[in-house]
Amino acid sequence: MESLVDLAGGFATAISPTNLLMCFLGVFLGQLVGVLPGIGPSAAIALLLPLTFGADPTASLIMFAGIYYGAQYGGTITSVLLSVPGESTTVMTSIEGYQMAKKGQAGTALGIAAIGSFFAGTVGSLGLTLLAPPLAEAALSFGPPEYFSLVVLGLMALAAVSGASVLKGIAAGIAGLLLATIGIDPQTGVSRFDFGAVWLLDGIEFIVLTVALFGIGEVLASCSQATEAPVAEVKNVLPNREQMRRSAMPIVRGSFVGFLIGVLPATGATIASFVAYIMEKKISKTPEKFGTGMIEGVAGPEASNNAAAAGAMVPMLALGIPGSGTTAIILGALIMFGLRPGPELFTQNSTLVWAVIASMYIGNVMLLIMNLPLAGVFAQLLKVPYKWLYPPIITLCIVGVFSQANSLEDCWLLAGFGALGWAMKRYDWPAAPMILGLVLGPIFESSLRQSLTMAHGSFDIFFTRPISVTLLVCAVLFVSLPVLAQIFGKRPPASVGECA
Numbered sequence: 001m002e003s004l005v006d007l008a009g010g011f012a013t014a015i016s017p018t019n020l021l022m023c024f025l026g027v028f029l030g031q032l033v034g035v036l037p038g039i040g041p042s043a044a045i046a047l048l049l050p051l052t053f054g055a056d057p058t059a060s061l062i063m064f065a066g067i068y069y070g071a072q073y074g075g076t077i078t079s080v081l082l083s084v085p086g087e088s089t090t091v092m093t094s095i096e097g098y099q100m101a102k103k104g105q106a107g108t109a110l111g112i113a114a115i116g117s118f119f120a121g122t123v124g125s126l127g128l129t130l131l132a133p134p135l136a137e138a139a140l141s142f143g144p145p146e147y148f149s150l151v152v153l154g155l156m157a158l159a160a161v162s163g164a165s166v167l168k169g170i171a172a173g174i175a176g177l178l179l180a181t182i183g184i185d186p187q188t189g190v191s192r193f194d195f196g197a198v199w200l201l202d203g204i205e206f207i208v209l210t211v212a213l214f215g216i217g218e219v220l221a222s223c224s225q226a227t228e229a230p231v232a233e234v235k236n237v238l239p240n241r242e243q244m245r246r247s248a249m250p251i252v253r254g255s256f257v258g259f260l261i262g263v264l265p266a267t268g269a270t271i272a273s274f275v276a277y278i279m280e281k282k283i284s285k286t287p288e289k290f291g292t293g294m295i296e297g298v299a300g301p302e303a304s305n306n307a308a309a310a311g312a313m314v315p316m317l318a319l320g321i322p323g324s325g326t327t328a329i330i331l332g333a334l335i336m337f338g339l340r341p342g343p344e345l346f347t348q349n350s351t352l353v354w355a356v357i358a359s360m361y362i363g364n365v366m367l368l369i370m371n372l373p374l375a376g377v378f379a380q381l382l383k384v385p386y387k388w389l390y391p392p393i394i395t396l397c398i399v400g401v402f403s404q405a406n407s408l409e410d411c412w413l414l415a416g417f418g419a420l421g422w423a424m425k426r427y428d429w430p431a432a433p434m435i436l437g438l439v440l441g442p443i444f445e446s447s448l449r450q451s452l453t454m455a456h457g458s459f460d461i462f463f464t465r466p467i468s469v470t471l472l473v474c475a476v477l478f479v480s481l482p483v484l485a486q487i488f489g490k491r492p493p494a495s496v497g498e499c500a
Contacts, residue, residue: 006133014062018056019359022059022060023366025066026062026063027067029044030068031070031074034071041067042432043219051400057352060333061352065330065356066363069360072269072302073306073367076090076097076302078090079094080098081106092274096291096296096298097297099291100293100295105293107237108243108295110371112239112298112302113299114368115251116306117303119252119303120303121364123259124258124307124360125364127259131314132314135343145451145454145468146468147342148462151444152475169433173437175434176435176439179204179438180437180439180440183203184202186446187449197409206336207401208414210329210332210435212401212414213420214421215393217425219390219393220425237373247296250303253279253280254300254303256307258273261311262311269304272308272311276303277301280294318342318346322432332436
């Protein structure tokens with residue numbers, strides 16, 4: 001009941017003209033970046049971070065959240081019309097959606113995706129309302145050892161699913177932690193790893209690294225991947241009664257499965273959409289027809305990935321653990337605005353948290369109103385030549401980074417880390433763990449030092465406190481399970497004779 005009272009207060013804040021405008025701007029930009037392959041919500045939020053420096057945190061975070069869940073539907077448009085997923089979360093949608101488009105049912109596929117996204121987004125927002133506060137309240141009992149273990153869990157969990165290699169993810173996270181040590185030691189006040197450069201005494205700015213890896217790096221990596229293909233015509237967006245009947249239960253199942261998977265750290269919307277598609281195929285009475293344009297294969301995954309996006313906000317807001325690369329960027333934005341991520345948000349910044357949650361209900365309504373009549377308009381964006389898009393994006397990166405500190409040195413760092421971002425994309429090294437390592441580095445270091453001070457230099461304190469050791473065990477499982485699955489997955493099956 002208390003959560004509903006807080007949510008009512010959040011709506012009172014969210015419906016102010018400024019916050020409503022930022023919510024609309026967020027979901028609209030999310031649509032745009034979802035439509036354009038190669039420019040995802042992580043890159044979009046990274047590009048906008050410098051522009052929000054010094055702005056109202058509530059309005060900025062409402063916009064960032066809108067970009068995150070708005071991009072889930074934007075990626076659907078390219079999946080259905082071109083069979084090119086704008087986001088990894090819409091890979092499964094492209095299987096059935098593109099086949100429907102080839103049959104002249106592109107509008108129907110986009111329409112059922114919009115309806116499913118609205119229902120799932122609402123379910124996910126409701127789950128966030130009910131689940132995040134008690135989780136945050138339980139986490140208020142955390143001390144330095146628990147916070148240290150929580151940071152380790154967040155890094156390991158994100159590293160485990162950010163790329164094809166778990167070791168690459170861990171290495172990227174460690175690199176981020178090392179970058180966080182550059183500058184003034186917060187405990188002794190001594191400069192470290194600055195190589196005599198005065199401008200490095202403040203350390204590597206979060207905005208510089210984020211814009212470089214997710215802005216410059218993504219653009220350079222996407223130049224050779226631009227897709228320019230004929231776009232299918234979009235008409236008859238509203239599904240008929242039979243199509244709605246077939247889609248109703250997949251939407252319901254996808255919503256609940258997606259939210260539950262999204263709440264788990266390091267799972268996210270991509271895995272949720274895969275699970276939803278597989279589940280619908282297993283349940284179907286005609287599984288052999290999947291791959292030929294089954295509307296259930298669009299409705300289930302689309303509902304699942306949108307619900308998972310809301311679910312991923314639960315551990316991010318309540319515990320400070322990002323469930324995806326995008327929530328890692330949003331987590332960094334919280335710190336940029338001077339807010340401490342985790343359970344303290346609900347006690348010290350409750351107005352902001354509940355305004356963001358309330359804005360997700362409003363944003364889902366905006367998305368439904370936008371998508372049903374404007375799906376065809378968004379589809380026309382696919383005809384814009386990519387060579388017209390990249391120069392203004394790079395210009396925005398440079399201007400944004402320079403303006404936040406008026407530092408030319410930051411622009412040189414932007415160029416260097418941008419080249420690193422391209423190389424990481426080229427060789428499948430995940431960037432999100434590095435960003436998270438930089439963001440959580442100060443918390444990691446201070447919690448480690450405080451814990452060792454409490455234990456007189458003994459590391460036993462991390463293994464004798466129940467919550468701390470539980471979090472560390474979870475961190476080990478997140479890293480070891482994918483590796484074990486890969487090892488056993490490559491083992492050749494035994495022959496009939498061996499089985500006998």
